[in-house]
Amino acid sequence: MLHENAFTFIFFGNNTMPEGTLCNKIPVNTKEELLTLLADKSGKIYYEEMSHLEVDRAALKATLDKSCKSRIRTWLEICAHCGMCADSCFFYLANNKDPKQVPSYKIQSTLGEIVKRNGNVDNAFMMQTMDIAWGKCTCCNRCGMYCPFGIDMGVMFGYLRGLCFSQGFVPWEMKIGSGMHRIYRAQMDVTSEDWVDTCQWMAEENEEDWPGLEIPIDKEDADIIYTVNAREPKHYPEDLAEAAILFHLAGENWTVPSVGWEETSLAMFAGDWEGCRLQVQAVYDAMERLKPKRMVVTECGHAYRATVIEGPYWAGLKSGKTPVPSFH
Ligand code: SF4
Numbered sequence: 121m122l123h124e125n126a127f128t129f130i131f132f133g134n135n136t137m138p139e140g141t142l143c144n145k146i147p148v149n150t151k152e153e154l155l156t157l158l159a160d161k162s163g164k165i166y167y168e169e170m171s172h173l174e175v176d177r178a179a180l181k182a183t184l185d186k187s188c189k190s191r192i193r194t195w196l197e198i199c200a201h202c203g204m205c206a207d208s209c210f211f212y213l214a215n216n217k218d219p220k221q222v223p224s225y226k227i228q229s230t231l232g233e234i235v236k237r238n239g240n241v242d243n244a245f246m247m248q249t250m251d252i253a254w255g256k257c258t259c260c261n262r263c264g265m266y267c268p269f270g271i272d273m274g275v276m277f278g279y280l281r282g283l284c285f286s287q288g289f290v291p292w293e294m295k296i297g298s299g300m301h302r303i304y305r306a307q308m309d310v311t312s313e314d315w316v317d318t319c320q321w322m323a324e325e326n327e328e329d330w331p332g333l334e335i336p337i338d339k340e341d342a343d344i345i346y347t348v349n350a351r352e353p354k355h356y357p358e359d360l361a362e363a364a365i366l367f368h369l370a371g372e373n374w375t376v377p378s379v380g381w382e383e384t385s386l387a388m389f390a391g392d393w394e395g396c397r398l399q400v401q402a403v404y405d406a407m408e409r410l411k412p413k414r415m416v417v418t419e420c421g422h423a424y425r426a427t428v429i430e431g432p433y434w435a436g437l438k439s440g441k442t443p444v445p446s447f448h
């Protein structure tokens with residue numbers, strides 16, 4: 121049951137701090153919490169609660185001390201304000217070259233201020249920062265290619281989203297998305313049973329046209345482990361069938377894992393660092409368990425970035441590489 125303006129008091133160390141029942145500093149970890157959040161259509165109550173959410177400045181400062189390392193601090197300091205990154209950003213171009221859309225301005229006025237003030241910021245500042253971090257940057261990294269110093273606003277906005285998430289200032293849809301990963305290890309509510317059923321269904325559905333077609337599940341020592349985007353079992357199961365037909369025609373020795381099959385990460389978009397780790401660890405565990413020679417990932421750029429490029433660091437893999445070589 122939802123109550124408008126319903127606030128609980130959550131204890132942080134010796135402090136009590138008003139928190140919304142939906143908008144708060146605690147990620148979604150249970151199906152019940154997820155359904156409650158989903159029931160708040162368009163986040164009406166969620167955003168009302170956010171307008172009262174207090175910033176835990178001590179926690180924000182502690183997070184900065186622990187996670188804001190020399191690379192980001194140096195980038196913030198050495199920016200020459202030359203504006204060469206401006207034209208690289210499509211938000212700047214699509215908004216009549218509004219100076220407030222220049223990448224360096226966007227990051228200096230948000231993350232730069234948080235670092236300068238050592239976390240001493242208020243609700244209004246965080247609301248505005250959230251709007252910029254999700255509404256005015258996609259973390260595409262393009263500006264970093266144009267900056268003569270290689271200052272990458274995409275990396276910094278990704279980090280800033282993490283700071284916002286830790287304080288509860290995250291868009292309603294993104295909190296739902298990260299909750300999905302925490303509960304289902306998928307960006308949508310697809311259970312392992314749903315996934316396995318869908319694979320079997322697609323194999324049966326097509327085996328008449330393609331004799332011998334199968335979607336092998338949890339086969340050890342295969343040449344290829346294939347992982348997907350949850351939208352495939354959820355909305356486009358024929359995509360799975362098409363991949364299976366290709367592997368079948370090519371005579372590949374392949375498999376899909378029953379657990380750890382999802383490569384996307386809305387947790388990455390949300391800035392939920394722990395959610396990112398949990399998600400990617402499930403895929404790496406599947407690699408360790410089934411020992412394939414390599415992983416092939418479905419068509420999805422953000423999923424590849426999450427599972428192959430960023431994932432090893434979230435999982436603490438010092439090699440910076442996935443447990444087996446991974447191909448798009
Ligand atoms: S191009 Fe680099 S140095 Fe110049 S304003 Fe942009 S971020 Fe700063």
Ligand code: SF4
Nearest residue numbers: 209257258261263274
């Ligand atoms: S990373 Fe963000 S600021 Fe930089 S070009 Fe992409 S959208 Fe613009």
